[in-house]
Amino acid sequence: MSEDTPIAVTGLNHWFGTGEARKQAIFDVNLQVKRGSLTTLMGPSGSGKTTLLTLMGCLRDVQDGSVILLGHELNGADRTLNEALRRRLGFIFQAHNLHDSLTALQNVLMGLQVHGPTDRQAQYGAARHALSLVGLADRMDYLPANLSGGQKQRVAVARALVGNPDVVLADEPTAALDRESGMGVVRMLKKLGAARGTTTVMVTHDNRILELADRIVTLEDGRIVRDHAQPPD
Amino acid sequence: MSGLLQWLFGRLPIGWLQLTHSRPRFAAALAGVAFANVLVFVQIGIMNSMATATLKPYGFFQSDIMISASDANSLSEGGNVARQWLFQALADPEVISGTGLFIATVNWARAPSSLALTTYGIDPTLRQFLSPELARKSASLQLPNSGILDMFSRGLPRDEAAAIRPQTPTSFEAAGTTLTLYDTFQGGGGFGVDGYLLVSDQTFLTLFPKRSSAAPNHIILQVARGADADAVAARLREAITDKSLRIRSFAQAAAEDQSYQQTQRPTGIIFGFGVIIGLLVGVVIVYQVLSTDVADHLSEYATFKAMGYPQSFFLGIVLEEALILAVLGFVPGFLVASGLLVGMKAATGLPLAMTAGMAVIVFIGTLVACSVSGAIATRRLALADPADLF
Ligand SMILES: Nc1ncnc2c1ncn2[C@@H]1O[C@H](COP(=O)(O)OP(=O)(O)O)[C@@H](O)[C@H]1O
Ligand SMILES: [Mg+2]
Numbered sequence: 210m211s212e213d214t215p216i217a218v219t220g221l222n223h224w225f226g227t228g229e230a231r232k233q234a235i236f237d238v239n240l241q242v243k244r245g246s247l248t249t250l251m252g253p254s255g256s257g258k259t260t261l262l263t264l265m266g267c268l269r270d271v272q273d274g275s276v277i278l279l280g281h282e283l284n285g286a287d288r289t290l291n292e293a294l295r296r297r298l299g300f301i302f303q304a305h306n307l308h309d310s311l312t313a314l315q316n317v318l319m320g321l322q323v324h325g326p327t328d329r330q331a332q333y334g335a336a337r338h339a340l341s342l343v344g345l346a347d348r349m350d351y352l353p354a355n356l357s358g359g360q361k362q363r364v365a366v367a368r369a370l371v372g373n374p375d376v377v378l379a380d381e382p383t384a385a386l387d388r389e390s391g392m393g394v395v396r397m398l399k400k401l402g403a404a405r406g407t408t409t410v411m412v413t414h415d416n417r418i419l420e421l422a423d424r425i426v427t428l429e430d431g432r433i434v435r436d437h438a439q440p441p442d
Numbered sequence: 443m444s445g446l447l448q449w450l451f452g453r454l455p456i457g458w459l460q461l462t463h464s465r466p467r468f469a470a471a472l473a474g475v476a477f478a479n480v481l482v483f484v485q486i487g488i489m490n491s492m493a494t495a496t497l498k499p500y501g502f503f504q505s506d507i508m509i510s511a512s513d514a515n516s517l518s519e520g521g522n523v524a525r526q527w528l529f530q531a532l533a534d535p536e537v538i539s540g541t542g543l544f545i546a547t548v549n550w551a552r553a554p555s556s557l558a559l560t561t562y563g564i565d566p567t568l569r570q571f572l573s574p575e576l577a578r579k580s581a582s583l584q585l586p587n588s589g590i591l592d593m594f595s596r597g598l599p600r601d602e603a604a605a606i607r608p609q610t611p612t613s614f615e616a617a618g619t620t621l622t623l624y625d626t627f628q629g630g631g632g633f634g635v636d637g638y639l640l641v642s643d644q645t646f647l648t649l650f651p652k653r654s655s656a657a658p659n660h661i662i663l664q665v666a667r668g669a670d671a672d673a674v675a676a677r678l679r680e681a682i683t684d685k686s687l688r689i690r691s692f693a694q695a696a697a698e699d700q701s702y703q704q705t706q707r708p709t710g711i712i713f714g715f716g717v718i719i720g721l722l723v724g725v726v727i728v729y730q731v732l733s734t735d736v737a738d739h740l741s742e743y744a745t746f747k748a749m750g751y752p753q754s755f756f757l758g759i760v761l762e763e764a765l766i767l768a769v770l771g772f773v774p775g776f777l778v779a780s781g782l783l784v785g786m787k788a789a790t791g792l793p794l795a796m797t798a799g800m801a802v803i804v805f806i807g808t809l810v811a812c813s814v815s816g817a818i819a820t821r822r823l824a825l826a827d828p829a830d831l832f
Contacts, residue, residue, distance in 0.1 A: 259832040268748055269829040288753075296750030302831050306745040308456070310463035315454055323750050326452035380832040 214277075215376050215408045216242040216265055221274035223260055223431075234260045236431045238274075245406040247399050247421060249413050252428035258412045259380055261428065265410065266298055266378045267291045279375055296323050299369030299407075301379035305361040307353040313340060313364045314349040320368040339367035342397060344390070359386045366394050370401065377401075379411040383418065395421055447762075457762030460735060471731040475771025476778065478724030479808060483779030484786075485716035486800050489704060491792045492713070495633040496703045500696040502562065502573050502629075502640070503543070505662035506671040507531075507678065508695045512686040514660065515702045518545050518560060522657035523687065530682050531661065536669040537678075541568050542658025544646045548616050548639055555597055559639040560632065561589075563646025563658075571662060575627055576640060582608055582624035583642045591623045594630025595637025596791045617649050633709075633792065662692065725811045728767055732760055732819035740826045748828035756823045764816030768808045775808075776801060 223235035234257050242248055250258045263269040264276055264283070271284040278294055286294075299320075307316045317336040321327075340349055343363035353361050362382065369377060377398060383391030395418050401407040411418070419425055427435035447455030461468050499517055509527055514520030528540045544563035549556050564571060566583035582588050588611075593603040606612050606626050613622045621641075629638040647653055665674050671691040679689045690698065704710035736743070743756060780796040787794040 263829045263832060266748070268831070292750045292752050294750075295748060298750075300745075300748050300831075302745070302748075304741065304831070306741050306831065308460075308739070308742045310459040311454065311456070315459070318454060319746065320749060322453045323746075 213244050214241050215244055215279050216240070216410070217275075217277040218261075218265065219275045219277075221261075221264065221271070221276060223257075223264060223269075223272055234431050235264070238431075238433055240426065240433065240436075242408055242410060243423075244408050245402045246423040247395075247402055247409045247411070248424045248426060249411050249419060249422040250426050250428060251412075251414065251419075252434075256428040257431040258428055260431075262378050262380055262410065262412060266300060266376075267294050268300075296372070297375045299372065299374035299377040301366055301369045301377065301382040303381045303384055305353075305358075305365040307361055307364055307368075309353050312350045312352055313345060313356065313360075313367075316353070316364055317368045317371050320371040324372060335371055336367075339371040340364070342370075343367045343394070359390050362386050363390060363394070366397075370397075373405060374407065377407055377409040377411075379409065379413075381412050381414070383413065383415055388417070391415065392417060451758075451762070455762065457759045458766055460739065460759070461763050461766055467731075471727065471767055472771045472774065474727035474731070475724055475767050475808070475812070476773075476775035478720050478727060478811075479772055479775025479804060480779045480782065481720030481723060482717050482804055482807065483775065483796070483800065484782055485713045485720060486804065487779070487783045487786075487794045487796065488792075489710070489713045489717070490797070490800070491794045492633055492703055492710060493700050494793045496700050497696055498629065498632070499560070499562070499638065500692065500699075502576055502627075502638070503564075503571055503662060503692075504573060504664070505571060505692040506665045506669075507537070507663040507675050508688075508690060508692050509661040509663070509678070509682075510659075510688045510690075510695070512688055514688060515706070516699045517660070518547075520659075522659055523661050524684075525656045525658065525661070527682055527684060527687065528661045528663075531663055531678055534674060534677060534681065536666045536674050537663050538666050539568065539570065540661055540663040541565050541571055542643065542655075543660045543662050544643055544650075544653065545659040546646070546650050546653070547635070548621070548649060550614050550616060552614065557595055557597055557636040559592070559595065559637050560635045561639040561641060561646065561649070563641050563643045566642045570664065579625045579627060580640075583640065583645070585622070585624070587619055587645050587648060588622050588624055589639050589641040589645065590625040590627055591639055592629030592632075592637035593626035594628065594791070596632070597636055619649055621645070621649070630791065630793070721807065721811055724808065725815045728764060728812050728815035729819055731767065732763055732816055733822050735763065736760065736819055736822045737825075740822075741831065743823060744826040744828045744831050747826060748831060753823075756826075757817075757820050760816045760820045760823075761813060764812040764819075765809065768812035772805055772808050776804075 218238055218240040221235055221238040224231050224233050226232055252258055264271055267283050276283040279297060281290060281294060314336055317339055318332060321332045321335060343366050345363055348356060348360060398409045399421055402409060423439055425437045426433060444455055444458060447458050509523055511521035511523055525542055531537050531540055546561055548559045548561040550559060566580045569577040569580055572580055579590055603626050606623050608624045611622050611624045613620050647655055665671055675689050675691050783794045783796050
């Protein structure tokens, strides 16, 4: 089951705040994501896309309902399990959050070293490879301050992908990129899905990306209002 | 450096890279740690020199037990002791000899400034109570109104001190008496005094006619070979009828004097506080640097959390930074403090010096203080919530 369905969400509800201010953001969401697929989440601002993504990525505790990530129930998961699962994910945030004192290459290495000290040569090799994939072969030793916004975002993408994650969760990753590199990143994710079975869930408004998606899920007011599988091209 | 640390940790030395990313901030942090180190070093140096100075005069005498007045916290403080107790003490089978020790200050009025000399009066024929050096030079003390002087007296030119020999004595006027100095001995390093002077008990009573031979400042005793001074002292406390007297082994009296100087006297307390303040300054500076550093990198730390780095990883970074600051701040602090102590020694004549023991203790203290600051600073890490990143 978890082999083919790395993410299974059932009867998920989520609230923010307490007492008077308590407000429900997710209402009875059910979602099964197929391995190797590229799913996009759409919907107006405030519809709960980010909340759903953080719940699926064990960045936020599940309050009600069930999220099974890579075969593990997240409702009631402890910190150790959360940390172990996070190491199998790749996050791409809207803000790149690169460490300003680390070079591009060192930032990408951080995506590998979370798995513990392994062969150093191999780590550097993998990090260089990931940076070349996002077209930054000639910027490896630059500090973030000396990279453009798009370049920084591509470093963040390389950092998310270098550890061969099982699942990639991305929140508007192309917002800060020009159209060309945005499309490049998404095509790469799609290729990884085909080659390694990497599953991607991505929040986006970009129409051209929608064309590449296997499935488009639309949220409104915390509910799934449309769930539309695209025929493979 | 970065490569070495990476090899050491088996991971990128993020703490090092982060600290050195902003050179001015790094330099300021190191200067702060170094400054705290200098403060602590100088205070400890002064405290050590006080201890040396306190113990110095005990080394002029050889004694096993000292009988003092109840308020005699140090050699030169407190009331007198009636000589009659000497005879009660001598009744103990293991007490083989004893004598009175007289102490007062003699002023040698001279240009450009006069010398305040702590003066000890003792029977010069009882040479066994004097240190070997003093015993060797004590013969001249049997001449009336003679003395031997501390060659390291503050304000006394070295060549002038060296010129004082039995063949070429020098004299000065004190309290209406002409005192002749026949020799010098190695004293020095007095804290509240300029130097020391040794005279016979007879000369002492001439200099201080109001003092009585029946009431010395202390009675010092020697016990039989192989006897335990503490046990004999305990027995004397039982035997001697005046229960208000302090009867202690000579070594214990010296140790209690030292702890009195450090914990009861204002100077000792002030320098003790100086050490604590130096430590606090260090802790505060390092905490400030580290917690600012954490606060400035909250979203980066949150990103690392999202990537699955455990709490121990973040503690490791902050401790790495703390230890780097400790080690690299210690080096200049040590060098500056060593220089300062040399300069202060030259200026004051106090036995101020950097010792290996001090360096080790201050280094360990720096490591501990920096680690504590780091541990406190990591509390801010809790604010890095990866759920806020999207
Ligand atoms: N940390 C939070 N605290 C309180 N309310 C929140 C928080 N995050 C999101 N919300 C609320 O939850 C709802 C969904 O937000 P979000 O998941 O960010 O939507 P989207 O990503 O689709 O724009 C919104 O009404 C938002 O105001
Ligand atoms: Mg959002």
